[in-house]
Amino acid sequence: MIKSGFILSVLFVQLQVICVQAQTETIDLIRVSSSLEGATSLSITPSGLTYITESNKHRLLVINADGIRIDSLGARGSGDYRFNEPVSVDATNGLKIYVADKNNGRVQLFDRRFQYLSSISSDKIVGTGRFQPSQLQVSNSGDLFVYDSDRHIIYVFDPLGNYSREIDLRSYRIGSDIHMKVTGSVLMILDSDKGVIHKFSAGGGYLNFIGGFSGASKIHGTQTGIWALYEDRVVRFSLQGDPVKVFNFSKRIKPEDLYMHQKTLYVLSSDQLFKARVE
8 A cells, every 4th residue: 555655745746737738629518407406416327317416405306318307306304215415426327326315324225217225324334423425436346435525534335235445535645625436447536625636446455646637626537538627617638647628618607517428528517407519
């Protein structure tokens, strides 16, 4: 394991120098859906269904490729099928839907028909009496990564929902303002304060880090690159961290999350969902 002191020292290196001149393009954000209330995250299945956590209404929305709401789940409460400010969703391949139900201290799991399957709460973690899942991601192998913003720890659960291991981000001097994304077998963690992405293996081992993401708030990974969300643009980077292209927004929004699906970029604000063809 790489020692925290080593990681701290290398982070003082000037990582923000951009060595590649990226192309720039202004994109027209087309509104897909509006009248959202406190939307916080989105996930898109291979078939093109978009799942959105709508925190202010304590529910999960499903939107088809035409922007039509075809289903919703939830209301405020603590029982099954209910949420208290859901904040993160991963719809995986469309067969299992994971929702971080933060204020209820659990992750709820549903099938594609929104039938309740199970929950993961603090009783799954030895020695933990409080659990605040604020972000979640599911790997290709079915492992669930859950970030607890209160403890600054990522808990990992196996495909059966059993506690497997944890990544204490304090050991790596990673700041509290993070965004994580699993791409293939790699867990990427954006440290927004330092503008650095840390990479971990699916087993939790530290791999490396790449800099140059100063100002980015969210990331999304694909097989060909990394997409980073900023206040007024999205930047596509290579997997090595070199900027490839800058996509400036044609209108002013307050972006909350992003997702790349079949050459289309989706950008979520707290009240609207937009898309733009970018490749």
